[in-house]
Amino acid sequence: MKLNSLILAGLLPLVSVGAYAKVNDLLQEVKISAASQEADIKNNQIIFHGPVEVTQGSIKILASELRAFSKEKNSGKILIATGNPATYSQVMEDGRPASxxxxxxxxxxxxxxxxxxxxxxxxxxxxxxxxxxIRYNIEQQQLIAESTGKDRVITIIQPENYQEQIQPEQKPEKKPEQEKQ
Structure with missing residues (x-):
């Protein structure tokens, strides 16, 4: 039971992207830059051909293609970015990046x-x-990761002092001659 609690405690910062995402990002304009685009107005769909770059505040999506559409009129808006791979990145409220x-x-x-x-x-x-x-419900902060066939879901949790290990405090080194003076 303690191991499960430890794993859960290690995963919480990883999966809490929605809770600590910059609120200001969602208030910013969405800018989509693409090589070309086509609109299917009848079916409520726009397709952007790439490379495609979507930015909104600190949010950035890079893809080969982006489809934006609604399942039904005025409800169920969906964005689908595809690529090899498509990427998503965002700076959290505390300044830490997530991707x-x-x-x-x-x-x-x-x-x-x-x-x-x-x-x-x-x-x-x-x-x-x-x-x-990987499916992540931002509002409910629920994550489900699955794999198929012989593939496995892999979780890597860094120790709490991981950031200190990769970014040691920069102190100027004193040379022996300077210490004697």
């Missing part, structure tokens, strides 16, 4: 669900979860 990558990144706005499909990785501060598919 994700997969062959397909699907974001359903109405349910606030991010689904990573195909070689999926979710990473924050060196800790990561990988699998065939």
């Amino acid at each position: 994700a990558s997969a062959k397909e990144i699907r974001y359903e706005l109405s349910s606030r669900t991010l689904t990573l499909i195909g070689d999926a990785t979710l990473e924050q501060e060196g800790s990561q979860v990988t699998g065939s598919q």
Whole structure:
């Protein structure tokens, strides 16, 4: 039971992306830069051909193609970024970066669900979860990672002092001659 608690405690900072994401990001304009785009107005769909770059505040999505559409009129908006891989990154409220990558990144706005499909990785501060598919409900802060066939879900949790280990405090070294003077 203690091991489960330890693993859960290590995973919480990794999967709490929505809780600590910059609130200001969602108030910023969305800018989509692409090589070309086409709109299917009848079916409520826009396709951006890449390379595609989407930015909104500190949020950045890079993809080969981006589809934006609604399941039904005025509800269920969905963004699907595809690439080899498509990537998502965002700076959290505390300044720490979080990132994700997969062959397909699907974001359903109405349910606030991010689904990573195909070689999926979710990473924050060196800790990561990988699998065939990762589904994360931002609002409920629930994560489900799955793999298929012989593949396994892999979770790597860095020790609490990981950031201190990779960014040691920079102190100028004193030379023996300077110490004697």
